[in-house]
Amino acid sequence: xxxxxxxxxxxxxxxxxxxxxxxxxxxxxxxxxxxxxxxxxxxxxxxxxxxxxxxxxxxxxxxxxxxxxxxxxxxxxxxxxxxxxxxxxxxxxxxxxxxxxxxxxxxxxxxxxxxxxxxxxxxxxxxxxxxxxxxxxxxxxxxxxxxxxxxxxxxxxxxxxxxxxxxxxxxxx
Numbered sequence: 001x002x003x004x005x006x007x008x009x010x011x012x013x014x015x016x017x018x019x020x021x022x023x024x025x026x027x028x029x030x031x032x033x034x035x036x037x038x039x040x041x042x043x044x045x046x047x048x049x050x051x052x053x054x055x056x057x058x059x060x061x062x063x064x065x066x067x068x069x070x071x072x073x074x075x076x077x078x079x080x081x082x083x084x085x086x087x088x089x090x091x092x093x094x095x096x097x098x099x100x101x102x103x104x105x106x107x108x109x110x111x112x113x114x115x116x117x118x119x120x121x122x123x124x125x126x127x128x129x130x131x132x133x134x135x136x137x138x139x140x141x142x143x144x145x146x147x148x149x150x151x152x153x154x155x156x157x158x159x160x161x162x163x164x165x166x167x168x169x170x171x172x173x
Contacts, residue, residue, distance in 0.1 A: 001149035002124060002133050006105055006140035009154030010172070016100045016134050017043045023132075024050040028097035031055060033086045035079055035107040036064070036114065041173045053096075055089065057082045064112050072114075079107050079114040087123055090131060098132045105137025105144075117141070 003019075005012040020030045024047075032047055033055040044054055057078055067075065083104075090096040107115040124147060127133065135144070145151050167173055 002147060003135070003150040003152075004105070004140050004144060004148045005134065005136045005152050005154065006138060007154035007156070008138060009156035010159060011154045012136040013043070013102050015152070015154075016102055016136050017047065019134060020047055020052055020098065020100055021050060023098040024052050029053075029095070030098045030100070031086065031090055031096045032100045033082070033102065033104075035082065035101065035103040036112070037103060039173055042170050053089070055082065055086055064114075076114045080116070080119070083115055083119060083123075091128060093128065093130075095128075096131060098134070100134045100136070102134075102136045104135050105140055107137070109137070109139045111139070120144075121147075 005015050016032075020032050024030050030047075030050075030052040032043075032052050035057055037056065048054055064072070064075075086099070086101070090099050104115065104120065106112055108117045108120050121143070124133070135148075140151070140153075161167070
């Protein structure tokens, strides 16, 4: 089945990590892939200890809104190559039971356009039948919401960031 965790609120990646832990604890093969994240985050080491395969994009030097057109083009290629590697990894019988595509919704959004929406749609339409997929990110297009089996929206009501607080290790990353 296809799961979507989206919205402006905190908890999308956290929920995906929770599902990864549960699946790995039940002996499932889990691939946890992160788009547009290069900073070291607290979930990576424990997931690796549980046998979860981690796949991440290469580092970027700045936020997407600070990138030049050339940097965006190069980063788009990096994200596309990551997605191609993920597809090769999980395709085929028994390669993975659960695939988490963390922040993929941001990568395919029109705001960023680092991954073709059509490529994601094609993958979802041709994925191995037994593969469970989780997609996270802020925006979720209507076509994807209608395709998904589980859709959870995280809605922010209040966050310390709104008052200028920086992201905190172990809480936001």
